[in-house]
Structure formats: C-alpha cells, structure tokens
Amino acid sequence: MIAQVIIDIAAKQTDRIFEYHIPKELPDVKVGSRVVVPFGPRKLQGFVVGISERSNFSGKLRDLLLVVDEMPPLTNELVKLSAELAKEVFSYRITILKAMLPRVMRANYRKILTPITEKAKKMPYFQGDPIDLNEVDDIDNIAFIHKLLKAQDAKIEYIVENKAKTKTENQYMLTKSKKDYLTIYNSLRENATKQKNLLMDIIQNFNFYPKMQKQLEKDAEINTATLTSAVNKNWLKKKRVEVYRNPLAGFEGNTKISKDIKLNDEQQSALKYINSSIENKEAKTYLLEGITGSGKTEVYLHAINQALKDGRNALMLVPEISLTPQMVEQVKGRFGQEVAVLHSGLSEGELYDEWRRIRRGETRVVVGARSAVFAPLKNIGLIVIDEEHESSYKQDSDPRYHARDVALWRSKYNNCPVVLGSATPSLGSRARAQKGVYTLLRLTKRANQKKLPKVKLIDLKHVEFAGGQFDLSVELFNAIKERLAKKEQVILMLNRRGFANFMLCRECGFVLKCPNCDLSLTMHKDTNQMQCHYCGYSEIIPQVCPNCQSNKIRFLGTGTQKIQEELEELLPEARILRMDVDTTRKKGSYKNILDKFGNHEADILLGTQMIAKGLDFPNVTLVGVINADTGLWLPDYNASERTFELLTQVAGRAGRAEKTGEVIIQTYNPDHYAIQLAQSQNYERFYGYEMQVRHAGNYPPYFYTVLISIASKNEQNAAREAFKIKRKLQNNLHTDAIILGPTPSAISKLKNQYYYQILVKYKKEENLNNLLHQIQDSAQEIKKYGLNVYIDNEPERIR
Incomplete structure (x- = not known):
C-alpha cells in the first residue's frame, strides 16, 4: 500500500503530495495519521492525506519510518477541509494541517552530531550527552564540528521529537479476596495504625477498587510509604494509568443554573426553526439577532440539547473563552462531563488532554475560541458562533482563516445547521440574511421583560471634571458615588491599557518611540516601563528627555492604569478590580477577577473591551464608558461599525436583573452617527446608514x-x-x-x-x-x- 503524505516544510516546492511505501511492520497507517518519513538526508514529520494501492512513480518508493500516534489525530473531514482551505486562504497545506492540532503536537526537530569513525567515538567530545547542534554557539566548537564533518569523522542526524506527553498516576488494584484481607487485618499488631487504616478501607470499599493513589491516601489517611509496603507484601498491585488534566476544575460546584428554564414566545419561535434543521439534517445558516439580555444563550443551550437527543454532537464558539467563563459555566452546568473546552488559556497538557477526549469520542459538546472550529469532533449536529460579529474570529497570522467560513464548510459536510448569534451582527452577515442566504431570527425583548438601560451621552468638550486628570466628568463621578452608596456595582470601560499613551518633551517636541516599530511607547507605571504593545520592546521610564536632556517631559493620554489610580484617589473606600492584558497574563486570572466581582468582593470593574461582552452580573446598575472615541478615527473602513458594536455590547451589561440600569458614555464626538445610534441601541437604523456609507465607498459587503x-x-x-x-x-x-x-x-x-x-x-x-x-x-x-x-x-x- 502507498501513503500519500504532506511533509512538514511550508514552501512552494514541497506543497504537494509525496508518496511512501507502507511496510508490513506498520499496519496502523490511516488517513489523518502523523508519520515520520525520510526526506533527503533528513527525517521529517508528515500527515497522511490519502492511501492508494499503486503509484505512478516509476522508481522505488522509500518506506515510512514511524507512525506517531495510536489513533490518527486528524479525521477524514479535517484532512478534506485542509485541502479546501489551502485554496481560499493562500496558505500552504502543511500550515493548515498543523494549525488543526494543539501546539504540543507539533513536531520538534533536533540536529544531533553523531560520531562515525572509531577514532571519533573515543573522543572526549562525544562521551557526554548527545550534541544538539541547535544549541552550539561557541565559535571554537563550531570550527571543530566543521573539521569533523569535513574529515567525515562525524555526521548530522535529524531527530523528530514528539513533545506531547500523557499524564499518568499510580493506580492500586486488589490481589486477594475480601476474606483474606479480613484475616490479614486481624493478624496485625495494635500499633500498625496506617496499615490497619488501609486494610479497613479495602474491606469497607472492596467494590470501589482499583483506586487512584491520591484518592486512596485521602480516604484511608495514609501516605506513600504505607502503599509501597502494601505492594511489597502483595496486598496491592500498582500500575501507572493515564489520567486527564481537568481545565474545568474551577467550575465544579459553582453552577446555580436551572435546567428547566422556560423560553418566551420569541425564543420558542427561534428554537423551533433551529430544531427543525437539526432533526432534518439541514445545512442551514441562522442569524439570531437578539438585543443584549434577550436570552440568546438559552436558545443555544436548548438547541444543543436537541442535537444531543438526536444522537449527534455540538460545537460552540465564543470570541475568547478565557474572557467568558460565565458561558463555560452555563454549558458545563447544563451538560456536565460531556463538555470539553479548547482555548489558548489552557496549559499545553490540558489542551492536549481535552483534544484527545474529543478525538476519542468521549465528549459530545465542545466549547472553544477560534481554533476550536478545527476540533476533531465527529457527527456534528449543531454549530453555534456566539457574538459572530467579533473580529477575533479572524486569524491575523498564517493561516488567515475566518472561523465562520470554516464552520459553514463543516456545516455542509455534516448536514447540520449553523447559528450565528449577536446583538449587533456584522454587516456582511446581516446583508446575507436580508438576501435570504441566511435565515434571520429576531429576539426583540429582554428575557426578563425589563427595558434596556437608559443611555446618556456626555460631551467632554463642555464638562467639569472630577480630579485633575480630565478623565472622569463630574456627572459620571457622582453616578459612581451614588451606586456605591446603594451597595450596587459599576463597570467602567476604557479601551486602552497602560498609564499614559506617550511621552512628550515640551522643550524640543521629542516623542519616545519604539526602535522596532513606527509607534510611540506606552507608559506602564506599575512596572516602571515604557512598552511597545506590538513587538513587546520595553525600557525604563526616562527622567529626562533622551534627545535634549531637558526635565520638561510630560506623559500624555490615558490608559486603564491611570483611571485606576485616579479612582483610588477620589474614592479611597471603593474596591476596584482592573481587567486588561496586563492583569490577566497568569493562567486563571480572568476567572479569578470575574469571580471576585460576581461575589461582590469589589465595587468597580474597570477594563478594556474584554469586559464588554459575555458578562452577566445582576448587581451592576451603572456602566460608564470613559472615552468612546478610542477606535472611532482609526484608518479602518469598519471603525464606525466596531465603535457601535462595542458601545452597544458594553451598554448591555447594565440592568440585566431586577434593578434598573444606566449607561453613561463620555465622548468628544456626541454627534457622530455611530455614537448617536449606540445611545438609542438602534441596530436597524445603524445598519441602514452604515450600508449607505459602505456602498458609497465601494467597501464590503458590496465588494x-x-x-x-x-x-x-x-x-x-x-x-x-x-x-x-x-x-x-x-x-x-x-x-x-x-x-x-x-x-x-x-x-x-x-x-x-x-x-x-x-x-x-x-x-x-x-x-x-x-x-x-x-x-x-x-x-x-x-x-x-x-x-x-x-x-x-x-x-x-x-x-
């Protein structure tokens, strides 16, 4: 048999199928398998994308060397998808195939220097660990290696390493009958406390064995030494077994979600359409346009439940899962252990384990961010894309795919519906719904029958400011104080992190810029650094101008750090949490911040756009936007659309329960149509107006x-x-x-x-x-x- 392989080199010359003979010793080669193959003098990883009985190649085919995994990591569906996607996104096929796998499953290549001659083998140079040429940087060593290679005393070998590692733990199995353990227990001396504890646990929980070591140590109140002794006496048998890491450990026991929520008429109507397509196996696309708080998530969950009842699986995408733990909590609360989670915030081990659970068919619902659209889930009955308007669904590096396009392809392959949900659908999706390409479903009222919050615009050109920073208007400040007095909570958004946007010298006009980028450096006061938010360059905050040495330097502009400092000065009694890239670098930090806010351990949640979506806190009655103009004048054709979406989304965080909500938006451009229509939260009018602007400029969705x-x-x-x-x-x-x-x-x-x-x-x-x-x-x-x-x-x- 012949394997058709795509090898791990992203180049024009190698972007094609290479054929290899499958030796009899490798019977497990299947489409989707990762394999190691000889390629010139090297060994490379590759993916099997086809198997045939004969080849058109007239010469002798080389043999496959190794199959990396027990089960092919890629399904037939994903292999076909890679070929289609390569045509559309202008990426080499190997790049797409690798993007479909967790990071840890991508090959690691090492170049090892190996002695050939007897003389070389006896050299002290080769007596230690293998020499990895990627780590050799000493000039004398490099010269010596060249000398060995030239004299043919040594050669370079290429090794393909698989970084993916399974997690194993000790499991203990019984070796005797219950009666035997009772006899042993009675024969022990009185002071053998630990051994008696172990034997009593065995006798009382005989049917619950085998047990994992951690559980056994906890149940019997013993330690490793006791278990080692028990194994030596043949009371127990020990073996290493694979266990999954649990990325949802923090979510267990936190769910207070009713599984019997009744839908209102609009929700029922939308669900009826979606369920019909699930039952009839229709590859239909629905645009679920629902105002903030209208209960779109409940429609998703009911539809997922229908797919599971039909014996099929479900895939749900959210814009950035680490920003929306509440969504994970709801799905987990509804479907329990059947849920797997995929996103970049997981450790490599957790991601690898979750991915393997999906591939092995041990889960039925996958919730994830953009790359989860490649989850190796079979028999998909429903695909949901929440907040479908979000730009984070488009990958901005190779391969430049859009998760929505991949979802639509998988919908056709699996004959299942796609639900695109948003309070502010992208203009492209809304236009397709208007043309009948998508089916438009509307939710026009909040699920709890409450009105949308009242939105007030504050013109920053004509206001008094609280404090000396010219960031918080007196009106917004007083509204915050009023909420704090009532023990209610506040969300404040400024879509700009850091302390100050740039450093200016008032003597010579010098602005401190990044040496690698055409951008000014942002001041981060907490780390005493000036940072570039694009390449990561940083330097210590200067005390004098680097250009003229004047001390007349100013740090201008505002970021979330400066707002936090100002709030702490003006409201020393307020408990403030900040949520931006700087405060959420550590694993689990998103959830920790949101859990604290949800448990009323803070009064104010201040953050960038990451707090604008997916949050549902019943005690939040005020949302303040510090400056609505941060993205309005970007040189981008959809800057107005992005501004309208962001303001509408963040406004929807207020008044989501019994208490009435209020939104205060500060702006220097209160007459701009995007801000005016965000105030009235009138998506239909915005859509009509913005479509005219796009038509006049020959921009999408017209082109x-x-x-x-x-x-x-x-x-x-x-x-x-x-x-x-x-x-x-x-x-x-x-x-x-x-x-x-x-x-x-x-x-x-x-x-x-x-x-x-x-x-x-x-x-x-x-x-x-x-x-x-x-x-x-x-x-x-x-x-x-x-x-x-x-x-x-x-x-x-x-x-």
Whole structure:
C-alpha cells in the first residue's frame, strides 16, 4: 500500500503530495495519521492525506519510518477541509494541517552530531550527552564540528521529537479476596495504625477498587510509604494509568443554573426553526439577532440539547473563552462531563488532554475560541458562533482563516445547521440574511421583560471634571458615588491599557518611540516601563528627555492604569478590580477577577473591551464608558461599525436583573452617527446608514476585498516589490476591479519590517484566485532577499 503524505516544510516546492511505501511492520497507517518519513538526508514529520494501492512513480518508493500516534489525530473531514482551505486562504497545506492540532503536537526537530569513525567515538567530545547542534554557539566548537564533518569523522542526524506527553498516576488494584484481607487485618499488631487504616478501607470499599493513589491516601489517611509496603507484601498491585488534566476544575460546584428554564414566545419561535434543521439534517445558516439580555444563550443551550437527543454532537464558539467563563459555566452546568473546552488559556497538557477526549469520542459538546472550529469532533449536529460579529474570529497570522467560513464548510459536510448569534451582527452577515442566504431570527425583548438601560451621552468638550486628570466628568463621578452608596456595582470601560499613551518633551517636541516599530511607547507605571504593545520592546521610564536632556517631559493620554489610580484617589473606600492584558497574563486570572466581582468582593470593574461582552452580573446598575472615541478615527473602513458594536455590547451589561440600569458614555464626538445610534441601541437604523456609507465607498459587503502586504527591512525594496505586484494585478484583472495602493501601512514599521499594502476590491474575478496563488508562489523566490508577501482574503482590518 502507498501513503500519500504532506511533509512538514511550508514552501512552494514541497506543497504537494509525496508518496511512501507502507511496510508490513506498520499496519496502523490511516488517513489523518502523523508519520515520520525520510526526506533527503533528513527525517521529517508528515500527515497522511490519502492511501492508494499503486503509484505512478516509476522508481522505488522509500518506506515510512514511524507512525506517531495510536489513533490518527486528524479525521477524514479535517484532512478534506485542509485541502479546501489551502485554496481560499493562500496558505500552504502543511500550515493548515498543523494549525488543526494543539501546539504540543507539533513536531520538534533536533540536529544531533553523531560520531562515525572509531577514532571519533573515543573522543572526549562525544562521551557526554548527545550534541544538539541547535544549541552550539561557541565559535571554537563550531570550527571543530566543521573539521569533523569535513574529515567525515562525524555526521548530522535529524531527530523528530514528539513533545506531547500523557499524564499518568499510580493506580492500586486488589490481589486477594475480601476474606483474606479480613484475616490479614486481624493478624496485625495494635500499633500498625496506617496499615490497619488501609486494610479497613479495602474491606469497607472492596467494590470501589482499583483506586487512584491520591484518592486512596485521602480516604484511608495514609501516605506513600504505607502503599509501597502494601505492594511489597502483595496486598496491592500498582500500575501507572493515564489520567486527564481537568481545565474545568474551577467550575465544579459553582453552577446555580436551572435546567428547566422556560423560553418566551420569541425564543420558542427561534428554537423551533433551529430544531427543525437539526432533526432534518439541514445545512442551514441562522442569524439570531437578539438585543443584549434577550436570552440568546438559552436558545443555544436548548438547541444543543436537541442535537444531543438526536444522537449527534455540538460545537460552540465564543470570541475568547478565557474572557467568558460565565458561558463555560452555563454549558458545563447544563451538560456536565460531556463538555470539553479548547482555548489558548489552557496549559499545553490540558489542551492536549481535552483534544484527545474529543478525538476519542468521549465528549459530545465542545466549547472553544477560534481554533476550536478545527476540533476533531465527529457527527456534528449543531454549530453555534456566539457574538459572530467579533473580529477575533479572524486569524491575523498564517493561516488567515475566518472561523465562520470554516464552520459553514463543516456545516455542509455534516448536514447540520449553523447559528450565528449577536446583538449587533456584522454587516456582511446581516446583508446575507436580508438576501435570504441566511435565515434571520429576531429576539426583540429582554428575557426578563425589563427595558434596556437608559443611555446618556456626555460631551467632554463642555464638562467639569472630577480630579485633575480630565478623565472622569463630574456627572459620571457622582453616578459612581451614588451606586456605591446603594451597595450596587459599576463597570467602567476604557479601551486602552497602560498609564499614559506617550511621552512628550515640551522643550524640543521629542516623542519616545519604539526602535522596532513606527509607534510611540506606552507608559506602564506599575512596572516602571515604557512598552511597545506590538513587538513587546520595553525600557525604563526616562527622567529626562533622551534627545535634549531637558526635565520638561510630560506623559500624555490615558490608559486603564491611570483611571485606576485616579479612582483610588477620589474614592479611597471603593474596591476596584482592573481587567486588561496586563492583569490577566497568569493562567486563571480572568476567572479569578470575574469571580471576585460576581461575589461582590469589589465595587468597580474597570477594563478594556474584554469586559464588554459575555458578562452577566445582576448587581451592576451603572456602566460608564470613559472615552468612546478610542477606535472611532482609526484608518479602518469598519471603525464606525466596531465603535457601535462595542458601545452597544458594553451598554448591555447594565440592568440585566431586577434593578434598573444606566449607561453613561463620555465622548468628544456626541454627534457622530455611530455614537448617536449606540445611545438609542438602534441596530436597524445603524445598519441602514452604515450600508449607505459602505456602498458609497465601494467597501464590503458590496465588494469582496483582498489585502496584499509586502514587508522588508529595507523600505525601498518593499515599495519596489509592491509596485511590481500591482502591475501584475493591473495586467490580469478586469477594469472594474479597484486596486488601491501600494501605500505604506498606517503603522508603516513593525518589528523592524517596513510594510506596504495593496487593496483589491472586486465583485467577480474568476482569475483572481489563481493570480494570487501565483503571487504567493513567487513570494518564495524573493524571501531569500528579505522580502515577505502576505495575502489576506476578506481582511477584518484594512490599515
């Protein structure tokens, strides 16, 4: 038999199938298997994407060397998906296949120097651990290694290592009858307390064995020494068994969720449509448009329950699962051990275990962030994408896929419905619903019959400020004080982290910039650092101007750290929690912060956009937006849409239970339509107005778009290549296609690379896909000159 293999090299020359003979010693090779194969002088990992009985190759095929896993990590469905996706997202197939696996399952390659001759084998140099050439950096050692290789005294061997490790623990099994253990117990001396404890546990819980060591030590109040002695006496037999790490350990016992929630008429109507498609195995797409608090989650949970009743499984995506532990808690509370969770906040071991549980068919509901769309779940009966408008569903690095597009493909493959849910659907999804491509389902009232919170706009150009920082208006400050007096809670949002946005010298006008990026450094007072939020560069906060040595320097702009400091000065009695990238770096920190706030251990939750979605706290009666304009004037065609979505979403956090909610939005642009319509939370009017703006500008959803970015350390080289690509596009596309650029990106320098970009807008171009694949392949040739070309189909951001 012949294995068709995609090897682990992302390049034009290797982006094809290589054939290998399957030796009789490897009977377990299947489609989706990870294998180790010889490739030239090296050994590489690869994925089997097909098996055939014969080959068209006239020479002798090389043998597969090794099958890495007992069970193929990829299903047939995912293998087919990788081929389809490679055509659409301009990525090499191996890159997509690797993206479908947890990080820990990606191959680790080592180059080992091995002695050949007897003389070399006796050298002291080779008497210790194997010499890993990736770790050799001493110039004398490098010269010596070259000498050995030239004399053919040594050779380089390539080793493929699998980093994925299973977790094992000790399990203890019984070796005797209950009667025998009773006899042994009676023969022990009185002071053999620990041994008696163990034997009594065995006698009383005979049918509950075998037991894991941790459980046994706890139940019998014994230690490892007692167990070792019991094994030596043949009372027990010990073996290592695989156990799963539990990423949901913190969620157990926290759920107070009723499983018998009755849906209102609108929810019932929406569910009826979705359930019909589940039962009839229809690959239909539903857009569930429901105002904040309208009970979209309950519709999801009831629909998942229907899929499980039908003997099928369910996949649910949320924009960033580590930001929405409440959603995990609800799903876990409803479906218990049948739930698996996949997101980047898990440890590598937890992610590996959850992924294997899914692949082995031990779970039926998968909840996860963007990459969970590749979960190896079989027999899918329902796919849900919550907050479908979120830009985080689009991967902004290779492979540049959109989770929604992958979900739609999997829906067709599995003949199951997709539910896209949002209070503020993306314009593209809403337009498809209007055309009948998607089926629109509406929830127009809150599930608890309460009204939406009253939203007030504050014009920052004409207000008095509390404190000396010009951030909190007196009106917002008084509203916060009023809530604190009533023992109610407040959520405050500012979508900008750090303390100050930039440092300015008032003497010479110098602004402290990142040496790697075309951006000013942000001040982080708590770490005494100026930081770049793009490349991670940092330096100590200067005391004088680095340019003219003047001490007349100012730190301007506002971030969440500065707001926290100001609130602590103005309201010393208030308990404040801050939630941004800086406070949530540690594992579990998101959940810890939200749990504290949910348990009323804090009065104010201050954060960036991560607090705008997925939170449901009944005691929050005030939401304040410190500055609504942070994203409004970005050089991005959908900046208004993003602003409207964010303000509408965060406003929905107020008054979600019995108490009436209020929202105060501070802005310097109170007349802007996105802010005006967010005040009235009128999505339909916003949709109508914004569609007119998009139509006038020839932007999505009226046009398809492709963004081509060219990067180089040399700006002239990037510009030259960009113009070359533009000429190729002009010569091959129709005249009604719009080609904008090349132009420097809005952030023209990132991580020491200068970026130029070309935007193609089109309605129908049959040749474009082939043309872009040619440009992608040509990019391989110019990579050696330090040029990189990136192609982003339907980019979320155009800068």
